[in-house]
Amino acid sequence: MAVMTYREALNVALREEMQRDPRVFILGEEVGLYDGAYKVTQGLLKEFGPKRVVDTPICESGFTGIGIGAAMVGLRPVVEMMTFNFSILALDQIINSAAKMYYMSGGQFNIPIVIRGPGGPAHQLAAQHSQSMESYFYHVPGLKVVRPTTPADAKGLLKSAIRDDNPVVFIEAETLYPVKGEVPDDPDFTIPLGQAIVRREGRDVTVVAYVGMMYRAMEVAAELDTEGLSVEVVDPRTLRPMDTETIIGSVRKTHRAVVVEAGAGFAGMGSEIAAFITEQAFDDLDAPVERVTGANAPMPYARNLERAKTPSNERIAEAIRKVCSANGR
Amino acid sequence: MAQLNTAAPGVDAGLARQLLSQMMLIRRFEEKAAESYALGKIGGFLHLYIGEEAVAVGASSVLRPDDYAISAYREHGHCLAKGSDPRRVMAELFGRRDGLCHGKGGSMHLFDKTTNFLGGHAIVGAHLPLAAGVAFAIKYRGGDQVIVCYFGDGAVAQGEFHESMNLAALWKLPVVYICENNRYAMGTSIERALAQTEIWRFGHAYGIPGEAVDGMDVLAVREAVGRAVDRTRREQEPTLLEARTYRFRGHSMRDPAGAIYRTKEEVEHEKQRDPILLFRTRCLQEGWLTEADVKAVEKDVNDLIDEAVAFADASPEPPLEWLLTDIYKEG
Ligand SMILES: Cc1ncc(C[n+]2csc(CCOP(=O)(O)OP(=O)(O)O)c2C)c(N)n1
Numbered sequence: 001m002a003v004m005t006y007r008e009a010l011n012v013a014l015r016e017e018m019q020r021d022p023r024v025f026i027l028g029e030e031v032g033l034y035d036g037a038y039k040v041t042q043g044l045l046k047e048f049g050p051k052r053v054v055d056t057p058i059c060e061s062g063f064t065g066i067g068i069g070a071a072m073v074g075l076r077p078v079v080e081m082m083t084f085n086f087s088i089l090a091l092d093q094i095i096n097s098a099a100k101m102y103y104m105s106g107g108q109f110n111i112p113i114v115i116r117g118p119g120g121p122a123h124q125l126a127a128q129h130s131q132s133m134e135s136y137f138y139h140v141p142g143l144k145v146v147r148p149t150t151p152a153d154a155k156g157l158l159k160s161a162i163r164d165d166n167p168v169v170f171i172e173a174e175t176l177y178p179v180k181g182e183v184p185d186d187p188d189f190t191i192p193l194g195q196a197i198v199r200r201e202g203r204d205v206t207v208v209a210y211v212g213m214m215y216r217a218m219e220v221a222a223e224l225d226t227e228g229l230s231v232e233v234v235d236p237r238t239l240r241p242m243d244t245e246t247i248i249g250s251v252r253k254t255h256r257a258v259v260v261e262a263g264a265g266f267a268g269m270g271s272e273i274a275a276f277i278t279e280q281a282f283d284d285l286d287a288p289v290e291r292v293t294g295a296n297a298p299m300p301y302a303r304n305l306e307r308a309k310t311p312s313n314e315r316i317a318e319a320i321r322k323v324c325s326a327n328g329r
Numbered sequence: 330m331a332q333l334n335t336a337a338p339g340v341d342a343g344l345a346r347q348l349l350s351q352m353m354l355i356r357r358f359e360e361k362a363a364e365s366y367a368l369g370k371i372g373g374f375l376h377l378y379i380g381e382e383a384v385a386v387g388a389s390s391v392l393r394p395d396d397y398a399i400s401a402y403r404e405h406g407h408c409l410a411k412g413s414d415p416r417r418v419m420a421e422l423f424g425r426r427d428g429l430c431h432g433k434g435g436s437m438h439l440f441d442k443t444t445n446f447l448g449g450h451a452i453v454g455a456h457l458p459l460a461a462g463v464a465f466a467i468k469y470r471g472g473d474q475v476i477v478c479y480f481g482d483g484a485v486a487q488g489e490f491h492e493s494m495n496l497a498a499l500w501k502l503p504v505v506y507i508c509e510n511n512r513y514a515m516g517t518s519i520e521r522a523l524a525q526t527e528i529w530r531f532g533h534a535y536g537i538p539g540e541a542v543d544g545m546d547v548l549a550v551r552e553a554v555g556r557a558v559d560r561t562r563r564e565q566e567p568t569l570l571e572a573r574t575y576r577f578r579g580h581s582m583r584d585p586a587g588a589i590y591r592t593k594e595e596v597e598h599e600k601q602r603d604p605i606l607l608f609r610t611r612c613l614q615e616g617w618l619t620e621a622d623v624k625a626v627e628k629d630v631n632d633l634i635d636e637a638v639a640f641a642d643a644s645p646e647p648p649l650e651w652l653l654t655d656i657y658k659e660g
């Protein structure tokens with residue numbers, strides 16, 4: 001085990017996979033000479049050269065399409081979105097080309113591509129540069145969608161994403177890049193896509209949260225522990241396919257659930273999780289599933305408004321207390 | 330009656346027969362598809378290639394089997410010319426189990442891995458970057474294949490056309506872009522859509538060599554694409570060709586006559602330059618083929634297409650379980 005940042009863990013994953021498989025290459029804006037807008041690809045141009053670390057002009061749709069075309073005939077591109085906000089320009093390629101090609105071609109052309117980059121709320125970057133983009137993707141059959149929370153997950157999941165034969169949308173958390181954690185050194189260390197993890201065991205309530213919200217949920221759980229509330233925190237890690245089994249298993253044990261997400265709540269991840277908990281574990285529930293979501297507003301710039309947009313520890317705690325007080329715990 | 334008199338070095342009876350028979354095959358295929366659509370055997374959008382056959386046939390005749398081709402949604406001709414089995418193409422249009430894509434793609438999404446035909450893409454402009462990506466992969470591997478990318482004049486107004494030109498030129502990618510300029514995108518004429526209607530000239534700005542070619546003359550297309558493919562293969566650089574052609578039918582079966590946005594006179598005038606009639610006349614004049622040869626080709630083609638329809642008719646619908654297969658590749 002080495003202690004490294006989330007950013008370094010991603011960098012190591014890229015390096016190891018490029019060493020392992022000559023078909024893997026990186027494509028995107030500023031990934032080479034500039035060492036990556038967020039330095040995730042730092043040093044890779046030097047190590048692998050411009051054939052495998054390809055700087056593109058600013059044309060998300062064009063270079064994403066190039067990645068998909070290359071994947072059609074057997075390469076394994078890792079396309080970097082400088083930030084996921086810009087993936088909207090490539091949405092057609094990702095949804096209409098990458099996600100559907102295998103199906104439309106009756107199983108003839110699979111698309112082994114990873115589209116990765118930072119996303120989610122950032123600091124005072126305002127509406128166009130600070131938003132949770134996963135909801136644009138997890139609705140789409142044919143895509144896999146990953147949101148890694150810890151440095152170890154970042155490494156293990158990115159390696160799995162690169163080895164996967166399908167298009168994987170891999171949205172890192174911009175605010176977590178400097179976060180440090182233990183990461184296995186083993187170059188064969190991977191974390192399978194579609195596996196949730198119980199971050200903290202508890203008896204009274206299940207909180208489902210990922211990336212930044214997972215850390216908040218953990219803080220709140222520690223706090224509530226002192227009040228005698230035992231909170232279990234489950235991190236789905238992969239949003240599609242989702243490990244519903246682990247989440248349902250936890251809810252069957254605690255009988256209560258709170259889902260936290262940074263994005264706007266309407267038809268968000270929380271809606272889906274609440275729906276399948278209700279469908280699959282209704283009889284086990286002692287209270288309705290509670291959602292704590294980002295406000296249904298674009299991301300504002302002003303510091304105070306920005307703080308109010310994203311779920312706070314207080315709102316998470318309040319939701320937990322609410323479900324726990326319903327029908328007498 | 331219009332005539333062709335392009336120089337035709339190296340054309341012999343064998344080649345003449347091949348080109349004529351492929352064009353006639355596509356024509357017959359499309360006529361039968363239209364008929365089957367009217368009978369309700371084909372659904373959705375159906376875009377016929379009638380009038381444009383010389384482009385796919387001329388271009389494909391200079392490709393190697395390991396070269397790639399990719400197209401938009403008016404692609405039956407490109408797919409057949411690249412070598413797909415007409416029976417499986419028809420079965421795909423019928424949405425049947427033995428279709429190229431097992432009934433999951435339909436008319437607009439034909440794919441055939443065995444011929445390196447890479448689809449069938451129905452978002453206007455979206456497959457131009459894909460073609461550049463395939464060319465990128467060819468170069469990455471150090472291969473000497475090329476990819477031919479067919480697209481309509483409608484795609485030229487899209488950003489992805491310009492992104493692809495820029496990237497293909499910047500990275501010197503072995504892709505031959507062939508714009509099939511049939512002068513209309515649905516009901517919008519090129520004059521109402523493009524600031525530059527001589528589409529090949531867009532290549533200038535990107536340093537991409539190109540030219541316009543008479544898309545009704547299969548030998549002219551063969552010659553121009555042959556040069557383009559040779560150059561692209563040799564120099565590892567893109568080429569942009571504009572094949573001037575015309576669709577004789579409406580945009581799709583939902584626009585059967587294609588009459589609102591163009592005049593009858595115009596359509597009739599263009600039909601004088603039917604690529605099949607022109608080439609057939611030429612073959613007879615040059616003595617490449619006799620009347621009897623042409624008759625024989627016609628009969629063979631009709632038989633093949635009848636067989637394709639019978640095959641498609643006989644092929645079962647895909648089993649319901651297939652709704653949920655081919656979404657993710659396992660392992
Ligand atoms: C992005 C996008 N916008 C609109 C359409 C609807 N549409 C389908 S075909 C077409 C016209 C395209 O014309 P052109 O590229 O000239 O090809 P042609 O039909 O003439 O072969 C349009 C607008 C589409 N499929 N994709």
Ligand SMILES: [Mg+2]
Pocket residue numbers: 481482483509510511512513514515
């Ligand atoms: Mg057109």
